[in-house]
Amino acid sequence: MKADPNDLVRYTAEERVNHWVVGMTFILLALSGLAFFHPAFYPLTQLFGGGVWARILHPFLGVLMAITFTAMYFRFHKLNAITPVDKEWLRRVGEMVDGDDHNMPESGKYNGGQKLLFWLLVACMVLLTLSGLIIWRAYFSDLFAIAIVRFGSVVHAAAAAFMIALIMVHVYAAIWTRGTIRAMLYGTVSRAWAKQHHPAWYKEQTRGVK
Numbered sequence: 001m002k003a004d005p006n007d008l009v010r011y012t013a014e015e016r017v018n019h020w021v022v023g024m025t026f027i028l029l030a031l032s033g034l035a036f037f038h039p040a041f042y043p044l045t046q047l048f049g050g051g052v053w054a055r056i057l058h059p060f061l062g063v064l065m066a067i068t069f070t071a072m073y074f075r076f077h078k079l080n081a082i083t084p085v086d087k088e089w090l091r092r093v094g095e096m097v098d099g100d101d102h103n104m105p106e107s108g109k110y111n112g113g114q115k116l117l118f119w120l121l122v123a124c125m126v127l128l129t130l131s132g133l134i135i136w137r138a139y140f141s142d143l144f145a146i147a148i149v150r151f152g153s154v155v156h157a158a159a160a161a162f163m164i165a166l167i168m169v170h171v172y173a174a175i176w177t178r179g180t181i182r183a184m185l186y187g188t189v190s191r192a193w194a195k196q197h198h199p200a201w202y203k204e205q206t207r208g209v210k
């Protein structure tokens with residue numbers, strides 16, 4: 001994409017690589033995990049070299065996602081601190097969904113919805129990682145009573161289903177808000193995009209610049 005000197009930088013290359021490693025491992029985990037969840041999805045194991053390989057690879061991919069998500073957490077958690085403006089934004093989210101975002105409270109780099117999603121993702125990741133370790137038969141399950149392993153399986157499936165739904169919302173919002181995907185692909189956004197969707201961040205970025 002041709003760079004416009006007026007564009008604003010939203011993500012560094014490191015942030016984008018971190019995000020896409022998480023995104024790609026998430027897709028691989030969802031595909032292999034669904035294959036274990038219901039026989040209708042079992043053919044998905046073919047993508048991983050069959051059932052045995054899917055079963056071996058899934059937890060290692062989970063470890064990769066947990067590590068890379070933790071890196072992302074430390075990059076973004078301060079920017080996702082929820083403020084009174086975000087609470088007001090969330091209270092009035094209906095107006096935005098109806099297509100009228102003109103009177104919404106001014107969001108900074110992230111709006112209330114993005115921040116709420118961030119913390120829900122963090123909660124899912126913690127639950128998935130802990131329950132995933134407990135039900136990892138090859139290494140850890142023997143350390144726990146069978147009732148705990150069974151409970152771990154339920155928590156793992158529920159947190160995974162919830163996280164898949166959250167990521168669907170995340171991807172839908174990224175596509176629906178035109179001009180957002182390029183932020184994560186090329187690192188920049190147009191000034192018009194920033195002014196419309198994140199006015200407080202726009203003001204902060206352009207302070208003192210003509």
Ligand code: HEM
Binds near residue numbers: 022
């Ligand atoms: C696989 C498809 C995905 C797509 C197309 C996608 C797209 C995007 C885009 C365009 C942004 C920039 C939004 C903005 O700057 O306003 C973004 C930000 C972000 N994404 Fe994704 N993403 C995907 C998967 C994921 C996954 C799997 C996770 C985590 C589990 C994730 C976590 C985040 C976080 C934490 C941010 C920064 C926003 C914040 O901190 O509130 N994304 N994503």
